Amino acid sequence: MKAIILAGGIGTRLRPLSCTRPKLLFPILNKPLLDWTFERLAETGVDGVTLAVKYMAEVFMQRYGESTHGMKLSYSKEKKPMRTGGAIKYAEEFIGHEEPFLVLNGDIFSTIDYTALLKKHKESNAVATIALYRVEDPSRYGTVKLTENSQVTQFIEKAPLGQAPSNLINAGVYVLDPKIFNYIPAGQPVSIEHEVFPKLAKEGKLFGHEFKEIWIDIGKPADYLRANRILLDAEPKKRFLGKDVNVEEGAQISDPVRVDAGVNVGQNSRIGPYAVIGRDVVLGRNVTLENSVVFPEATISDNASVRGAVIGEGTTIGRGAEISEGCVIGDYVTIRDNVTISRDVTVCPSKEVTENVPEHKRII
Ligand code: GTP
Numbered sequence: 001m002k003a004i005i006l007a008g009g010i011g012t013r014l015r016p017l018s019c020t021r022p023k024l025l026f027p028i029l030n031k032p033l034l035d036w037t038f039e040r041l042a043e044t045g046v047d048g049v050t051l052a053v054k055y056m057a058e059v060f061m062q063r064y065g066e067s068t069h070g071m072k073l074s075y076s077k078e079k080k081p082m083r084t085g086g087a088i089k090y091a092e093e094f095i096g097h098e099e100p101f102l103v104l105n106g107d108i109f110s111t112i113d114y115t116a117l118l119k120k121h122k123e124s125n126a127v128a129t130i131a132l133y134r135v136e137d138p139s140r141y142g143t144v145k146l147t148e149n150s151q152v153t154q155f156i157e158k159a160p161l162g163q164a165p166s167n168l169i170n171a172g173v174y175v176l177d178p179k180i181f182n183y184i185p186a187g188q189p190v191s192i193e194h195e196v197f198p199k200l201a202k203e204g205k206l207f208g209h210e211f212k213e214i215w216i217d218i219g220k221p222a223d224y225l226r227a228n229r230i231l232l233d234a235e236p237k238k239r240f241l242g243k244d245v246n247v248e249e250g251a252q253i254s255d256p257v258r259v260d261a262g263v264n265v266g267q268n269s270r271i272g273p274y275a276v277i278g279r280d281v282v283l284g285r286n287v288t289l290e291n292s293v294v295f296p297e298a299t300i301s302d303n304a305s306v307r308g309a310v311i312g313e314g315t316t317i318g319r320g321a322e323i324s325e326g327c328v329i330g331d332y333v334t335i336r337d338n339v340t341i342s343r344d345v346t347v348c349p350s351k352e353v354t355e356n357v358p359e360h361k362r363i364i
Helices: 033-044 057-064 083-090 114-122 178-183 192-203 221-234
Strands: 002-006 048-053 071-077 101-105 108-110 128-134 142-146 152-157 168-176 206-210 215-217 239-241 257-259 275-277 288-290 292-294 305-307
Touching (some): 002 033, 033 071, 033 108, 048 083, 057 071, 083 192, 108 168, 114 168, 114 206, 128 142, 142 192, 152 192, 152 206, 215 221, 221 292, 288 292, 292 305
Parallel strands (some): 002 048, 002 101, 048 071, 128 206, 239 257, 257 275, 275 292
Antiparallel strands (some): 101 168, 108 215, 142 152, 142 168
């Protein structure tokens, strides 16, 4: 079976961290999201994957080359952003017309059983079968009205609160029949959610498959942190310390935590619960780090505290500095000693912050 992974989005909602890496390469428990996805596709027996790329396309090409996880890789590189449907049409030459194929929104973490989705697809005369996930608030997503035999009779993208036909949302995972290519005009940006699925629903060619495994959209910083939390809870091993991790005297570790290779945890520091620490991070003495993700090679100096935040690669948090809930600090930032950053502040890459930031703001 073949698969397309949609990987070309800019990821504006994950700025500033998406300014310096594509969303699909954000680490989840210290492993890029895309590696998790490749692993699951390979386990399912997928043998060829087309990455539909645009934003930072070269980063993917350099990292993965022509094959990965035993699967052949090809790149459908768009000249302009084609949006979700346009990107699928653009990849037509790589996919061909022989058999149904999988399409994944690359910014989703899921343990969905792809084989069950494919089976459901084959049971109907669907042009598309979409994976559906039940959520409490469907207003951010596409929602469907489903008949008893799983036919989608209505597909509405981002219905206002209270007006969605159900709580079943489009999970961004599809099996598509090659006939789908007849529904997408060539050479122009097309949204499959806005322009194609509603039409298929009207024609009775759209089916749904509800699944109950893990599903997390990492589109926003809070979702990204939540993804790491959920997986820390789901992992059987609650404390994972990589190779050459040095934990100094008096340091306290509260599970669950995941600490990558080469990390130093200084004297009397308190890490966890829910700390994910990337390769070669240095934590000084008496640091507090909880419910946060720290990208590789960052430094958090003596007496600093980081709670509910994401700290970018190579960033330095000065002595006694405080980083509050919801903050996203970009790569190679310097936060000076004793600076307090209040909730939900974002700091762009390579900035230096020398004064307290008392209210929510974006430092660019
Ligand atoms: P935001 O800017 O934060 O909305 O993120 P995004 O640009 O990634 O858009 P969105 O979350 O709607 O994208 C869903 C999936 O489709 C993601 O995996 C994107 O990488 C992918 N995607 C979005 N637009 C394009 C595009 O023009 N081309 C390709 N190839 N993929 C796209």
